[in-house]
Amino acid sequence: MFGVNVPMVEVGSVPGDGYLLDVRELDEWQAGHALDAVHIPLHELAQRAGEVPQDRQIYVVCRSGGRSAQAVQALNEAGWQATNVTGGMQAWALAGREMTSEHGADPQVI
DSSP states (O other), X not given: OTTTTOOEEOGGGSOTTSEEEEOSOHHHHHHOEETTOEEOOGGGHHXXXXXXXXXXXXXXXXXXXXXXXXXXXXXXXXXXXXXXXTTHHHHHHHTTOOEEOSSSSOOOOO
């Protein structure tokens, strides 16, 4: 089962200059995402893992934490230092962390 031994961090503990990897689908990303997040959908992560730095902590986020837990487990098994953001973008939005959208509308988590 994913998430059993996955390191987790609360939204408020993600540093402002942390490397935030968003593994949601394109429509979710476009609707609303953290300002400095990097977008690599989960289904593309295996092919694009080389884009993720290995010399720093990676904070992984999805909508609620399931897909990001899968990404964290895979990254950690492959040698990265990754942590799942508890509650995902839903928690991010509820905590009032800064967000933007790709369409100019108010950002939202879908």
